Amino acid sequence: MRAAQYLPVLSWARSYGRAELSNDLMAGVIVTIMLIPQSLAYALLAGLPPEAGLYASIAPILLYAIFGTSRALAVGPVAVVSLLTASAVGQVAEQGTAGYAVAALTLAFLSGSFLLLLGFLRLGFLANFLSHPVIAGFITASGILIAASQLKHILGVNAHGHTLLEILASIAAHLHEVNWVTLAIGFSATTFLFWARRWLKPGLLRLGAPAALADILTKAGPVAAVVATTVTVWALDLVEMGVKIVGEVPQSLPPLTLPVFAPDLLAALLVPAVLISVIGFVESVSVAQTLAAKKRQRIDPDQELIGLGAANIGAAFTGGYPVTGGFARSVVNCDAGAETPAAGAYTALGLAIAALALTPLVYFLPNATLAATIIVAVLSLVDFSILRRTWDYSRADFIAVSATVLVTLGLGVEVGVASGVAISVLLHLYKTSRPHVAEVGRVPGTEHFRNVLRHDVETAPTVLTLRIDESLYFVNAGFLEELIFSRLAERKKVKHVVLMFSAVNEVDYSALETLEAINHRLKELGVGLHLSEVKGPVMDRLKRSRIVDGLNGRVFLSQHDAWTTLIAEASE
Amino acid sequence: MRAAQYLPVLSWARSYGRAELSNDLMAGVIVTIMLIPQSLAYALLAGLPPEAGLYASIAPILLYAIFGTSRALAVGPVAVVSLLTASAVGQVAEQGTAGYAVAALTLAFLSGSFLLLLGFLRLGFLANFLSHPVIAGFITASGILIAASQLKHILGVNAHGHTLLEILASIAAHLHEVNWVTLAIGFSATTFLFWARRWLKPGLLRLGAPAALADILTKAGPVAAVVATTVTVWALDLVEMGVKIVGEVPQSLPPLTLPVFAPDLLAALLVPAVLISVIGFVESVSVAQTLAAKKRQRIDPDQELIGLGAANIGAAFTGGYPVTGGFARSVVNCDAGAETPAAGAYTALGLAIAALALTPLVYFLPNATLAATIIVAVLSLVDFSILRRTWDYSRADFIAVSATVLVTLGLGVEVGVASGVAISVLLHLYKTSRPHVAEVGRVPGTEHFRNVLRHDVETAPTVLTLRIDESLYFVNAGFLEELIFSRLAERKKVKHVVLMFSAVNEVDYSALETLEAINHRLKELGVGLHLSEVKGPVMDRLKRSRIVDGLNGRVFLSQHDAWTTLIAEASE
Numbered sequence A, B: 001m002r003a004a005q006y007l008p009v010l011s012w013a014r015s016y017g018r019a020e021l022s023n024d025l026m027a028g029v030i031v032t033i034m035l036i037p038q039s040l041a042y043a044l045l046a047g048l049p050p051e052a053g054l055y056a057s058i059a060p061i062l063l064y065a066i067f068g069t070s071r072a073l074a075v076g077p078v079a080v081v082s083l084l085t086a087s088a089v090g091q092v093a094e095q096g097t098a099g100y101a102v103a104a105l106t107l108a109f110l111s112g113s114f115l116l117l118l119g120f121l122r123l124g125f126l127a128n129f130l131s132h133p134v135i136a137g138f139i140t141a142s143g144i145l146i147a148a149s150q151l152k153h154i155l156g157v158n159a160h161g162h163t164l165l166e167i168l169a170s171i172a173a174h175l176h177e178v179n180w181v182t183l184a185i186g187f188s189a190t191t192f193l194f195w196a197r198r199w200l201k202p203g204l205l206r207l208g209a210p211a212a213l214a215d216i217l218t219k220a221g222p223v224a225a226v227v228a229t230t231v232t233v234w235a236l237d238l239v240e241m242g243v244k245i246v247g248e249v250p251q252s253l254p255p256l257t258l259p260v261f262a263p264d265l266l267a268a269l270l271v272p273a274v275l276i277s278v279i280g281f282v283e284s285v286s287v288a289q290t291l292a293a294k295k296r297q298r299i300d301p302d303q304e305l306i307g308l309g310a311a312n313i314g315a316a317f318t319g320g321y322p323v324t325g326g327f328a329r330s331v332v333n334c335d336a337g338a339e340t341p342a343a344g345a346y347t348a349l350g351l352a353i354a355a356l357a358l359t360p361l362v363y364f365l366p367n368a369t370l371a372a373t374i375i376v377a378v379l380s381l382v383d384f385s386i387l388r389r390t391w392d393y394s395r396a397d398f399i400a401v402s403a404t405v406l407v408t409l410g411l412g413v414e415v416g417v418a419s420g421v422a423i424s425v426l427l428h429l430y431k432t433s434r435p436h437v438a439e440v441g442r443v444p445g446t447e448h449f450r451n452v453l454r455h456d457v458e459t460a461p462t463v464l465t466l467r468i469d470e471s472l473y474f475v476n477a478g479f480l481e482e483l484i485f486s487r488l489a490e491r492k493k494v495k496h497v498v499l500m501f502s503a504v505n506e507v508d509y510s511a512l513e514t515l516e517a518i519n520h521r522l523k524e525l526g527v528g529l530h531l532s533e534v535k536g537p538v539m540d541r542l543k544r545s546r547i548v549d550g551l552n553g554r555v556f557l558s559q560h561d562a563w564t565t566l567i568a569e570a571s572e
Helices: A002-006 A009-013 A018-045 A050-067 A079-089 A098-120 A124-129 A132-155 A164-173 A180-206 A211-219 A221-236 A263-294 A301-317 A327-335 A342-362 A367-379 A385-393 A395-411 A413-433 A477-490 A509-525 A536-543 A559-570 B002-006 B009-013 B018-045 B050-055 B059-067 B079-089 B098-120 B124-129 B132-155 B164-173 B180-206 B211-219 B221-235 B263-294 B301-317 B327-335 B342-362 B367-379 B385-393 B395-411 B413-433 B477-490 B509-525 B536-543 B559-571
Strands: A437-442 A449-451 A463-468 A496-500 A528-532 B437-442 B449-451 B463-468 B496-500 B528-532
Touching: A002 A301, A009 A050, A018 A050, A018 A079, A018 A132, A018 A211, A018 A221, A018 A327, A018 A342, A018 A367, A050 A098, A050 A301, A050 A342, A079 A098, A079 A132, A079 A263, A079 A367, A079 A413, A098 A124, A098 A263, A098 A301, A124 A263, A124 A301, A124 A413, A124 B413, A124 B477, A132 A164, A132 A180, A132 A263, A132 A367, A132 A385, A132 A395, A132 A413, A132 B509, A164 A395, A180 A211, A180 A221, A180 A367, A211 A221, A221 A342, A221 A367, A263 A301, A263 A327, A263 A413, A327 A342, A385 A395, A385 B509, A395 A413, A413 B124, A413 B413, A437 A477, A437 A559, A449 A463, A449 A559, A463 A477, A463 A559, A477 A509, A477 B124, A496 A559, A509 A528, A509 B132, A509 B385, A528 A559, B002 B301, B009 B059, B018 B050, B018 B079, B018 B132, B018 B211, B018 B221, B018 B327, B018 B342, B018 B367, B050 B342, B059 B301, B059 B342, B079 B098, B079 B132, B079 B263, B079 B367, B079 B413, B098 B124, B098 B263, B098 B301, B124 B263, B124 B301, B124 B413, B132 B164, B132 B180, B132 B263, B132 B367, B132 B385, B132 B395, B132 B413, B164 B395, B180 B211, B180 B221, B180 B367, B211 B221, B221 B342, B221 B367, B263 B301, B263 B327, B263 B413, B327 B342, B385 B395, B395 B413, B437 B477, B437 B559, B449 B463, B449 B559, B463 B477, B463 B559, B477 B509, B496 B559, B509 B528, B528 B559
Parallel strands: A463 A496, A496 A528, B463 B496, B496 B528
Antiparallel strands: A437 A449, A437 A463, B437 B449, B437 B463
């Protein structure tokens, strides 16, 4: 049982049969075709040599197949994590140096260790601290940033920067250096890829192609662009005209590599590694959950941490860089019929063959084509509708999203996601710091009590009943005292204050002290303090304090009891 | 009206009469006597020349009297803020240099500006983000740290350090240098002050002294210690024996000083200034609120920010350092009969006279005596009972307090308070991330619904009613979906799921998306999803989304309606 929990592979490998084999093989082939250009492109985005992208897709896929719980997730380099890697490693080493690649290995190792640690501590729920709108805003903004960062490859200029403004300003400053041949290749590739994504499949279907074939041909779009532009560059000798190409890529299986454990390097990469882990985990789990729900399967977030942790440790020792479960490749994998993680193993095999045998073929592949595949991929992630949807529903969520988008574009990805989390939490605290409190009265002829401002209800001059629509804790502890005494100042006849606790889910120690202070002050004024509808868990806790015994009034099980008792006493 | 809001002085100065004058004058004299040694001592704690403590008590008191809303608060240097000042300024300048004093001015200026900014933005409620137990733990730990930091003066050795371990290790390393004469003075002064604090007043009363006289004599205890040890050092020429003394203190009114606005310095002091502002404000407001409640007065936290901000700006321009409302001096001021802030003005006058005329008298005052007054003052703040009280009431609060205490002692005051806040917030998020959800049934013969595990209630096999005891927001959005479907897996006959929203005070956008996903999945299973007892504000918001129209079920005003309707339908 315990082995099966930590090794999900045991649960599916046992019943692996011919049907699964053929489905998984098919998915493996399709995903391999898609991943070859994508892996090279994301390595470029991360500032690493192209082979690093291939290597980062081989061992990690295998390790995830053994330890992961999703049947369709495809693990490897993804756009946002590649950008975060470039940003983190760029701060400790110069791009193109050996130190840069080693720092990327160390980053993957740290990230993997952190994920494993969270997994062993079963802290998968921490991913929930990122709200959906914040994630949506972050991914949209990152998509724009990534697309902007690739423009330089399309234009054939030198440019750099971590924020949208820096990138665009840097490109503008180098605009006179535009290489027109590169631009022609980049522009054609981008246009073709956008067209293929949108129109190729419907076009093929209209021409009478079988659906499966149309599908495969569409997915092979990037491969077609790669082949066409590579051949063009080679045939017309465009390198002479300044077109930048991928160049020499070693023909090799993933090498055995070692991260570096210099204390300075570890200290500098620790925070980025945590950030990459969290963002990668959230992205991966949300993809895995979406796909699992479709097929009525379940994933286990804690075991996912272990699967992704193992994948990153694997990347660190085989020449890769930080990886996670990617959206596009996982959807393709699932659509292509993958039934078990074995599909991933076949993809890994396909990529290993590519690394060993096909790398000389990409010598003349222009960087502009890789940039085009990145731009087309990430712009499909850009979705501003979250701004309108949250605006309609809740201003607080809207503020969190728009701040995340603006900060990510304006100050970079790392600050962006950190401030998204901070703003969500602060807005939640702010909302609960001034809770909604309703004075309630009885709906005539029933035992129900409702807000006096919204419903036509009975009230009594001697009884003030307040329903507190929030848990009481340190953030709002002071609020209640002020509120009660300002209401009392307006209502001189009140002899009993009833606090209706039906929506109070917690009373922490700060709030307990406030309740004691309120009780004390009301006692001095000769006004009773009563509680009603106190939930079981809250009551259990209050009984451990002095408040219940010292209460200048009573605790009623229901508000109806409180009402009838206090009204009857008043009329005696 | 508006002027009176920003200048509380206008509201009390108008009706100022002879009775107030005599009471305030009396309080002013008593507080002056108490403050002379205390101001010198806190300056020593902050690493500043002794006169800085006097200067920091003059202009700030006057400014607070004009802008503050508490009638009893006494503003000036306090122990925790002095320690924080030493820690912050020590990072940018060497103690004893002119740069050190100027950095302290700049710190006061930054802190004052930040407080004014918060005040104009009316953000006084932010002080609530510090929970009571965290504050109690922080003050206890700071008291221990401060007392430990003063030991070196009692022993007459050189020592330093920001954490308890560092301080004790440093003292231990210098223990062979102990100056026995200094130790004799320091030990006698400390013993005398502890004795006077505890036994002098009861003793005098037993000897038949009038209560008022006994009170004044007790408060003059530190002055007596100052006089006795100063005379001893002078008469026996103990400076020759290595006793460190206060030495030359300029005879002057507070000088006009200017903070320095070098960008580097401002950047280095910004975070400490924010921390000092927040801690100072929280300490001051809680003292002011306690005293105001006693006399049935009110304070306005937003205006308090302005009062304290003005006081700190005043300190920055008159040779002082960061100040706030102190606990001990405010209580003494209040007990001594202060009726208006004018009492503070008389104290300021008294201290101005002291600064101008009395400073030559403290030339031979030994540092050990000042250290003794600090130790006795701060050890009265140490109160570990908060640990036991929170342990009894709530483990989460206990964790927050003990972490604050340990981190403050182990890593210093700044990290201590920051982690106290962070831990409180994280524990709150953690608690709400796995909310209590109760399956409820009807209490027979009533319209009440209670937890099936705690009460003897009616249930129906086709209806699953879950009362969610928490607001639904991003932190727990995922939880609900898992919970509902795991309950459904156990209860195959269920045709209707009712979510009772009586304790749901908010549904944010993340939770809305989860509700939509749950609705979608339940629809596919042919199970209805109903909501009951949705609060007005929550319903208003849900109506703006698609969830209400698309709901695979109904929204019932009361749980009783839901129950009777769904049971009736099931039996048709």
